[in-house]
Structure formats: C-alpha cells, structure tokens
Amino acid sequence: MASNIQQLHFVLVPLMSQSHIIPLTDFGKLLAQRGVVVTMITTPLNAVRCKPIIDGAQNANLNIQLASLHFPTREVGLPEGVENLDELSMKSLKTLGINFFQANEMLREPLEKLLAEMVPRPSCIISTDALPWTNEVAWKFKIPRYSFNTISCFSLVLFHKLKISRVHESVTSDSESFVVPGLPDKIELKRSQLPEWVKRTSNDNNSHVMDKLKATEHLPRGVLVNTFEEMEPRYVEEFKKQEKLVFCVGSVSLCNTDQSDMSSRGNKASVEEDSCLKWLDSMKPCSVIYVCFGSLSNIPYPQLIELGLGLEASNRPFIWIIRKGDYSPRLEKWLEEYRFEEKVKGRGLIIRGWAPQVLILSHPSVGGFFTHCGWNSILEAVCEGMPMITWPMFAEQFYNERFVVDVVKIGVPVGVEEALTSVEDEEKFELLVTSSQVKEAIDELMDGEDAGERRKRARELGEKAKKAIEDGGSSYLYITNLIEDVRQQNSSRF
Ligand code: UDP
Numbered sequence: 001m002a003s004n005i006q007q008l009h010f011v012l013v014p015l016m017s018q019s020h021i022i023p024l025t026d027f028g029k030l031l032a033q034r035g036v037v038v039t040m041i042t043t044p045l046n047a048v049r050c051k052p053i054i055d056g057a058q059n060a061n062l063n064i065q066l067a068s069l070h071f072p073t074r075e076v077g078l079p080e081g082v083e084n085l086d087e088l089s090m091k092s093l094k095t096l097g098i099n100f101f102q103a104n105e106m107l108r109e110p111l112e113k114l115l116a117e118m119v120p121r122p123s124c125i126i127s128t129d130a131l132p133w134t135n136e137v138a139w140k141f142k143i144p145r146y147s148f149n150t151i152s153c154f155s156l157v158l159f160h161k162l163k164i165s166r167v168h169e170s171v172t173s174d175s176e177s178f179v180v181p182g183l184p185d186k187i188e189l190k191r192s193q194l195p196e197w198v199k200r201t202s203n204d205n206n207s208h209v210m211d212k213l214k215a216t217e218h219l220p221r222g223v224l225v226n227t228f229e230e231m232e233p234r235y236v237e238e239f240k241k242q243e244k245l246v247f248c249v250g251s252v253s254l255c256n257t258d259q260s261d262m263s264s265r266g267n268k269a270s271v272e273e274d275s276c277l278k279w280l281d282s283m284k285p286c287s288v289i290y291v292c293f294g295s296l297s298n299i300p301y302p303q304l305i306e307l308g309l310g311l312e313a314s315n316r317p318f319i320w321i322i323r324k325g326d327y328s329p330r331l332e333k334w335l336e337e338y339r340f341e342e343k344v345k346g347r348g349l350i351i352r353g354w355a356p357q358v359l360i361l362s363h364p365s366v367g368g369f370f371t372h373c374g375w376n377s378i379l380e381a382v383c384e385g386m387p388m389i390t391w392p393m394f395a396e397q398f399y400n401e402r403f404v405v406d407v408v409k410i411g412v413p414v415g416v417e418e419a420l421t422s423v424e425d426e427e428k429f430e431l432l433v434t435s436s437q438v439k440e441a442i443d444e445l446m447d448g449e450d451a452g453e454r455r456k457r458a459r460e461l462g463e464k465a466k467k468a469i470e471d472g473g474s475s476y477l478y479i480t481n482l483i484e485d486v487r488q489q490n491s492s493r494f
Contacts, residue, residue, distance in 0.1 A: 008036040008486055009120045012148075013111065013127035013134055015104055016046055016071065017085035018295035019150055019376050020128040022266045023226050025050055026252035027126070027148065030469075032062035033255070034483060037120060040064065041111060043071035045083040052264040069110040076103045089325055090298040090422040105133050115141055124486045126224065135218040144221035144489045146247075146482070151375045152227050153235040153248070154407065155399045158183065160242055162198055175417065184234040185407055192418035193398035221489065224482070226250035226379065228468035228475050231408065231461060245485070247478040251379040253358055254469045262359035266295075270353025276319075276360065279349055283317050286367035286455075289389075289442055290360050292321040293372035297393045297420065299326050300429045305334055310438020312340070316446065317347040317365075321355040361386055368445045370414075373397035378404060385462025387411065387454045389441045391433060393420040410458040412448070414441045 012028050014020040021042070028038045042050055047068045057064050071083040076099040082088060088096055115122050115137070125145040127134040138145030149156065161182045162168060171178050174192040191199060222245035229236050229248045240246050256262045263273040280288065291311065293299065299307070304326060311318050322331070335341060341350065357377070360366060361384045369381045373392040378400055381388055388411040390401040398419065404411035416432050423429050445451065468475040 007120055008123045008483065008490070009118065010036050010038050010486070011041065011115065011118070011122045011125050012038060013041045013107075013125060013131060015085075015128045015130040016043060016083055016100075018266055019374055020130070021046060021050065021084075023150060023250075023252050023376055024126070024128060024148055025053055026255050026265075027224075027226075027249065028064050029053075029057050029062060029255045030249070030252060030479060031483075032057060032064040034479060036063070036123075036483060038062075038064040039067050039118070039122075041107070041114075042066050042068050043083045043107075044068050045071070045081065049084075049267045052268075053261060056258070056261050056264075067114055069107050069114065072103050072106045075106065076100075078103060086295040086325070090296075090420075091424075094422055101130070104131065108133055108137060112137055112140065123490050124221075132216045135216045135220055138221075139218045144486065145218075146222045146224050147220040149223060149225045151225075151396055152232060152400070152403060153225055153239040153246075154232050154403045155375070155396045156225070157235050157238045157242070158187065158399050159198070159396070162194075168194060168199065184238070187402050187406060189398060189402065190417065193392070194419075195395050221245065222247060222482070222485065224249050226252055226375070228465055228473075229478075230464040230468055230474060231382065232403075247482050249475050249478050249482065251383050251465050251469065251475075253376070253380045254383055254466060256358055259359065262362065263356035265356070265358060267354040269351075269356040269359075271351045271355070273356060273359065276349075276351075276356065277363070280319075280360070280363040280365045283347075283365040285364050287317050288363075288366045289314070289316060289318040289368045289370055289446075290321075290366050291318055291370040292355055292357060292377070293323065293391070293393065294374040294377055295323070296374075297323070297326075297372050298422070299393075299420070300423045300426045301328060301330055301334075302426060302429050303431055303433070304331055306431055306433065306435050307438055308335075308340055310433075310435035310442070311348065312344055313435055313439040314442040315347075316442060318344075319349045319351060319355070319360060319366075321351050322353075324353050327352055358384075368442070370442075373400040373404065375400055379465075382408075382410075382458070382461050383465045385455075385459035387445055387451075387458045389414055389445050391416055408457065408461060410454055410461065412441050412445045412454075414438065 010031050012024050014024040028040050032038045047066050054066050073082050078099050124143050125134050125138045126148050129147050129149045135145050161180050165181045167178050168191050177188045177190055180187045223243045224247045227248050227250045263269055358380050369386050370389045371377050373390050390411045391414045392398045392401045405413050414433050415437050467473045
C-alpha cells in the first residue's frame, strides 16, 4: 500500500487566477502530506508568487514541485506581463477576458509535452473548474481527471436550480425578489445580483466569457469541492444528486499552520509581517475589522472614499486593504488632503497592495471581516471562527452572501442590492453603499443584538472546520478516498 502511494503522481492545473492558484497550491500540500508526489503547473510570473510556499513545503520534506509553462500573453494579444487574471481590470476583462481564457487553453500543448516526459508517470490531473479542456488531456493520457471546484456546494446547487427553473425570468424587473425553488432553505435573490452569464436567456448571443467554457466530450471522473461536509450537509447531499462522485476536501487553507506560509500565501505581502503583527498585538482582542475585497474587484474611486468615511465614522480599529488595481494617484491625493490617516491614527492601518490575509484573520485582535464574499475568503474566515460583514460584488458572491447570512447565520449584510459592473465614467458612478451603511453594519456586527450569538455560531463552525481536516475528520477521509480512487483507476483501468 505504502509503495503504491509513493508511486502516485498528482498533476495539479489551476486557472491562472489567485482564487484558483491559492487553494490548489494548498490542496497540493495536503496531498503531499499524505505521501503522494505532486506537481503544480504554473507559468513563469505565477511561479515567482508560488515559490516561497513551495520552497517551505519542500523544506518540510514534502514531495511537491512547480513546473512552469510558457504563458502565451503576446500570442493572444494580452498586455505585456499579464499571466494572472488579477492583472486585468474589470474594464479590460470585458474585452480581454476571452483572450485570457484562450491563453489558459493554449497551455494544453506544452502540458501534454510535459506529461509525456514526467517521472514518475502522472496518475491523474486535478484541475480547477474553469478548465474543462483538461478532461481531453487526461483522456489522451488514459488517466482520470478530477475537477476542483472553487465554490461551495450551496452555490453549485443554486446554479443548477436556477438553470433548470429559470425562475429569474419570471420576475418583471431586476429589483424584484424571487425565491430559488427546490433548496433546503428559503433563499431570495434579485436578478440584479445574478452573474451575467446566468441572466442570459437562451436567445442571447453567447458572448460572455463563461459561455466559452464549452462542455467537452469527456467528463471528469469526480468533483472535488473546497468545503467541508459539516458546514453545508444538506447542500452536499443535494450536490451528490447532481454528480456521481463528490469529494469535500476543504477547507484547504488550514494546511497553512506556520507563520511564514500564512504571510507569503499567494503573493509577496505589501506589509512587513512583523510590523503588521506588532500593530495587531497592540489592539484589544476581537476589536479590529479587517477589510479586504479579494484579488479582482475594481471599486470605483467615489465608492472607496465612501468606504473610508464609513470606517472613520465607525470609530473602531481597522485594517483596510486597497488592492493594486484600485490604487490611484487620485485616491492618494484624497487620503492626503482629507488627512485620512492622521484622523484614524492609532486605530487605522491601510495596506496598499497584497495582504497576508490568513495571517491577519488568525490574529486574536481581529473581530470581524468586511468581505466581498469570494468563496476562498469566506472559508478562510470560517476557519478562524470569524463573523463577517458581506458586500458581494460579482460572480456567485451574492449566493455566498445568502449562505453566510441565511444558512450559517454568521454574517451581517451591508445592504448592497446589485452587482458591481465595470464603470466607464467614475464621475457618474452611483454609490452602491453609503458611509452610514458601512458604519451601521460594523456596529451591528460588533455590538448588535445578535452579535454574541453570531460570534458563538462562527466559533463553533470554525471548530468544525478544523476537526474536518484533522486526521480522521470528514475532509481527511475524503482525501483518503480520493487517493484510493486514483490508485484503483490506475491499477484497474489502465
Ligand atoms: N488574498 C490575499 N491577500 C489579498 C487579497 C486576497 O491573501 O490582499 C487571497 C485570499 O486570502 C483568497 C484569495 O486571495 O485566498 C481571493 O480569493 P476569493 O475567492 O476570496 O476572491 P476573488 O479574488 O476570486 O474575488
């Protein structure tokens, strides 16, 4: 048995986007900890970001390595240096998103060449959900492919129910609520909150980038979901009716137990680890609001100012992450002229760029997470027993808000009604959230009537998350089953 496992070689292929690369790298570490060989496919610029984590894993004697493939940036007409989705603004994503997915698909040929030369021979491909073409590659090499889902079973089921019911087409306006049929809980949404590709009717032209992710001739052998069964048991059960082989293998971020892994995860942090920790150490337990909106959201300048004013008005400590894509000389000018940092001195820390998110979330001074509801971010907060303020922006983030607020009941909605779209003229931008909404949501999360119970529920869920990934826990056993499935597939079928 042990020698069989030694020979298994898992090849992991992410879409070149932070919300795919980061969890798949974590999962690679979890697999390597179980004694299999892991190769993580990347590209030169993404490899620079992943290297510290992989080096750390190798120093811990894990058999995991990076293999870098040329990313055809120039060939598909992307701007110089773009190898990751986070390098494209929402505006350019509209026109260049298709080129980006095309570049990912063009990794097929170099990947096949690499697989043919690999020692030990590859036993399976695990690739994220946006890469259906990897089914064909696996078929060619006569190995199973498993799709790694970066969203919850709740969202996967919700997508399916909307697809079959088309209930969102029965409402008369974008702002009218409808109940999603066939779910274990009453979940209400509005059409204005749905992803573009879901809103499309069958008569629309298929011009959205997601429409280009065509079904392939072959299907994945199984579906992995970055979730844990105890968090969403009824949705896992429902999802198992949709898919024949499901493995709930999360929360994968829990593999980062050491401080240096937590701080270098995904990218080089734009703040010194020690100074960030020192600042957090100086704050009272459970008092700081951590504000971060993921790796892709582009928040218009007037909206950022409004958020800043809300944080100031809250009168509480906060860490506010302003991502590279949102950062502008104009915003810096406002921060200076308004003397923002002076006004919040001693209680407000701005990080311009990339935050060491799991390191911050795991600090005892942090008491709440203001999130855009990306699934990775939500899971990372759940693992730390952290209640959240939800400000969904796009994709399936409004589904995630409903999950956090209505299903597990550990969140306070900021009250946003519609998805953020790319903004042509920032002067004409109508605020989605006002500073008083920001302040009210923070007050409600920290001191509201249900604050204590909400925090208790969040802590209990965090405990369950940790148990699931520990030796003998539900996710641990799913990973055992996955390895066994790969072993059987390799010995019996091929
Ligand atoms: N992240 C981070 N630092 C940042 C911004 C994001 O570490 O400053 C990580 C975050 O921990 C998560 C991922 O990037 O693992 C973002 O994925 P998510 O699904 O939350 O959102 P997306 O970026 O797809 O909108």
